[in-house]
Amino acid sequence: MFHPRRTIRALLLPLTAGLALTALPAPAASAASTLANGGFETDGTGAATPGGWSEYGDTGASFAEAGGHGGSYRLSHWSSSAYKVETYQYLSGLADGNYRLTAWVRSGGGQNSAYISLKNCGGAERRTDLPVSASGWIRIVVPVKVTGNQCTVSVNSDANAGNWINVDDLTFTSGTSGTSIHGADISSLAKSEARGGVYRTASGTTGDAVTILRSAGMNYARLKVWVNPADGYNTRTQVLALAKRVKAQGMRLLVDFHYSDTWADPGAQSKPAAWTGHTYSQLKTDVYNHTYDVLNALKAQGTTADMVQVGNEINGGMLWSEGSTSNWTQLAGLLNSGYSAVKAVSPSTLVALHLAKGGDLSGTRWWFDSAIANGVNFDAIGLSCYGYWHGSLYDFQTTLDDAASRYGKPVFVAETAYPHRLGSDDSHEDVIDLTGELVSGYPATTAGQTRWMNDVASIVEAVPNGRGLGVFYWEAAWTAVTGNGWDPADASSGNAWENQALFGYDDRALSSMSWFSHR
Numbered sequence: 001m002f003h004p005r006r007t008i009r010a011l012l013l014p015l016t017a018g019l020a021l022t023a024l025p026a027p028a029a030s031a032a033s034t035l036a037n038g039g040f041e042t043d044g045t046g047a048a049t050p051g052g053w054s055e056y057g058d059t060g061a062s063f064a065e066a067g068g069h070g071g072s073y074r075l076s077h078w079s080s081s082a083y084k085v086e087t088y089q090y091l092s093g094l095a096d097g098n099y100r101l102t103a104w105v106r107s108g109g110g111q112n113s114a115y116i117s118l119k120n121c122g123g124a125e126r127r128t129d130l131p132v133s134a135s136g137w138i139r140i141v142v143p144v145k146v147t148g149n150q151c152t153v154s155v156n157s158d159a160n161a162g163n164w165i166n167v168d169d170l171t172f173t174s175g176t177s178g179t180s181i182h183g184a185d186i187s188s189l190a191k192s193e194a195r196g197g198v199y200r201t202a203s204g205t206t207g208d209a210v211t212i213l214r215s216a217g218m219n220y221a222r223l224k225v226w227v228n229p230a231d232g233y234n235t236r237t238q239v240l241a242l243a244k245r246v247k248a249q250g251m252r253l254l255v256d257f258h259y260s261d262t263w264a265d266p267g268a269q270s271k272p273a274a275w276t277g278h279t280y281s282q283l284k285t286d287v288y289n290h291t292y293d294v295l296n297a298l299k300a301q302g303t304t305a306d307m308v309q310v311g312n313e314i315n316g317g318m319l320w321s322e323g324s325t326s327n328w329t330q331l332a333g334l335l336n337s338g339y340s341a342v343k344a345v346s347p348s349t350l351v352a353l354h355l356a357k358g359g360d361l362s363g364t365r366w367w368f369d370s371a372i373a374n375g376v377n378f379d380a381i382g383l384s385c386y387g388y389w390h391g392s393l394y395d396f397q398t399t400l401d402d403a404a405s406r407y408g409k410p411v412f413v414a415e416t417a418y419p420h421r422l423g424s425d426d427s428h429e430d431v432i433d434l435t436g437e438l439v440s441g442y443p444a445t446t447a448g449q450t451r452w453m454n455d456v457a458s459i460v461e462a463v464p465n466g467r468g469l470g471v472f473y474w475e476a477a478w479t480a481v482t483g484n485g486w487d488p489a490d491a492s493s494g495n496a497w498e499n500q501a502l503f504g505y506d507d508r509a510l511s512s513m514s515w516f517s518h519r
Contacts, residue, residue, distance in 0.1 A: 033093035035153060038170035040064045041071045050075060050087070058083035059156070062077040069104040069137045069168035077114075077157040078164040088154040091172065094146050096122075100175035101142040101153060102462075105130045106166040109441025111159040116140065116167070119154060121492065122147030130165055131455035132441030136394025137168070141462045143177045143519065150221035178519040179461050181412055181470025183220030184213060184502070188478040190238040191231070195483035200508045209477045212509050214249040217516030221246040222254040222414075222472045224312065225294055227272035229261050230489035236294045239430045243303040252306040254296070254472070256354075256414075257291060257338065259311060259318050262488055266315040266356050269323070280322045280330055286336040287319075288451075291341035295349070302347050309414065310338035313356040313384060315367065325370070332374035351377070354414045356384040356424040359372070359391020361399045368407055380469065381407065382414030385456060387439035388432055404467040413460060417500040418452035419444040420512060425480035425505045428494020444499070446512050453515035461519060473515075 007250040017032035036042075036052030043051050047064040053075075055062045061079035068074040077085055077434045103116050109132035121144045128142045128283035144151060155167050189197075189209055199209040210221075221241055226234040239255065246253050261272045271278075275286045289308070298305055317324040317331045325331060339351050353371065357364045368381070381403050385396050404411045424430045432438070442448045453473065478484075478497050485493030498505070502513050 009441055015237065033091060035089060035091065035170060035172040038172070039071045040068065040073045040075050040168060043073075045073060053087050054085050057085040058282050059085060061085045061159075061466065062087045064466070067166070069166075071168075074166045075155065076158065076164060076166050077155070078437050079159070079161065081161045082159065082341065084142055086154055086156050088152055090120075090150070090152050090419060092150045096147050096149060097174060098143065098145050098176040099151065099172060100177050101144070101170060101172050102139060102341065103141075103170045104139050104168050106133050106135070106137055107131065107441075108134050108164045111157055111163045111165075114157045114163075114165050115156050116142055117154045117156060117398065118142050119145040119152050121145070121151035121384070128458050129451065129454060132395050132439075133392065133394050134440070136392060136398075137166075138394055138459065139462045140458050141177045143175070143482030150217045161238045177461050177466070179457060179489050180466060180468035181472065182217055182457075182516045182518060183222055183252075183470065183472040184212070184218055184476035185222040185224070185256070185415065185472055185474045186213070186242070186477050187222070187224040187234055187256075188475055188484060190242055191233040192477060192479065192481045192484045195481050197477075197479060197481040197484065198507050199477065199479075199503060200506070202509045202511065204508055207423050208245075210245045210249055210501075213513065213516070214474060216509065216513035218251065218472070218476075218513075219516075220252045220254060220257055220306075220472065224256040224258055226258055226488075227261050227290060228274055235387055239294060240287045240297055240301060240303075243298055244301065253298075253303065253307065254307040254352075255294065255305045256309040256312055257294075259287060259290070264311070264318065265313045267318045269314070269316065269318045271319050273321075280333070283319055283322055284333055287334050287337040288341045290297040291338045292345060295342060295345040299345055302387045305349050305352040306382070307362065308338075308342045308354055309352050309354045309382060310342070310378075312336055313320040314353065314356055315355050315357060315363070325367070328374045332376045335371070335376050335378075336348060350379040352380040352382045352412070352414070353378045354384070356380040356415075357390070357399065358383050358385030358413075359399055361395070362400055364403055368403065372407070379409065381409050381411045383411070384415040385413050386416060387418070387452065388437050388440065390447075393459060395454065396456075397462070400464055400468070401458065403410075404463050404465070409462070410467045410469045411463060411470060413456060413471040415472060415474040416453070416456050417474045418442060418449045419499045420446045420449040420501075420504065420510055421499050423499070425498045426482075426494045428485065430499050431496045432500065440453075446510050449500075449510070450512040453512065454518055457515060473502065475500070479503050479507060
């Protein structure tokens, strides 16, 4: 098929190839109100400029080739030398309103930047970075409000030699996207402050950690509850006090019940000492009373919980052994007891169930299929997503999307984090302290931490039908403070997490807090 624009483009190529990528050239004369050749199938392989698209900058680095997501071909950016290139398409005659660009992407990482954007649409440019995924295709979205009847769809790379991206199956349709939860777990804060922990703004001014986080865009706090811990922290007392500070900042509140005196996670779900020896029937009453007591106290002081987790990372159940997944009937009874207590205090409070199965599709299906079969009540699904433990971002998106569609529930990331550096700030070895433990494409730097959080948030934003609620960063304020270690029974225990906090070793707010401003 003859393409006049491609012919003209070929003639102009020698004139533009040497120009720096500094400005967008004049819109193509054939602009239309619908995106053309979004699947890059028009020309087959090897097209220097895919039909319907224009290029700018180092144009030799932008081309169509075999290996598409949905069809046979894709757009790729790659060069054996450093390059800057933009592949764009100008749309005109659009009805003003809200639009959403969807794209399937892959990236080997390492670029200075690689993103898809919507610009010249009447307002500020909107961008979504390409997550690093060398094998599986990841879906991302970019929303925009069009005023002035036009918009430019742009694929950009500012890359080093050998860096590559693949883009395919772009659609530009009416709609919008975004996430409502830009949160963080700050459970360790009360003890940190009591032991002398200091928090500073990026410029070094001492301040309140909650205020600093809020000013960066945090809008939701997650607080865990232990029943009777050895150190007396993370009890109802601290939750009530922190909740007042959280709500005073205009933030929402998630209360995370562990139903234990210490950490509850996939490897341990030990009953509180006070509940030891109780029958299953008594444990159901214990769960109800404890849940109701904490939440009713919050309501009474004017800080009603907006969301509640009944259990924490309950892959294997909770309150072992009575509430193990080896006895789903009993586990369901315990979970429903917690659900009933939440709704008795506040019917509008969301009840979430939380698994540490970020990239485990079959495991997540098995767990929630079992929960549904046993009549478990819940409103939302939370997953932990630690890239160094829970699989690739592709696996995470697959699992998250499936959970949302299979169960018809909103989904969110209950926990995630990433190192801003390696090397401990105390004598305790950090959980992630070796380069080999990192996720490929995400260095242990403030920039790497920022990229990880933005990319996770972008995946949640892209959950179909608006079911992606958002993300909680885990323990944003758990810096290295003597006496505030991991073990509530051992005051000398160290902190294995301070290199994943959102405050640096100088106690200053890190620039990675910018992720709170993700859409």
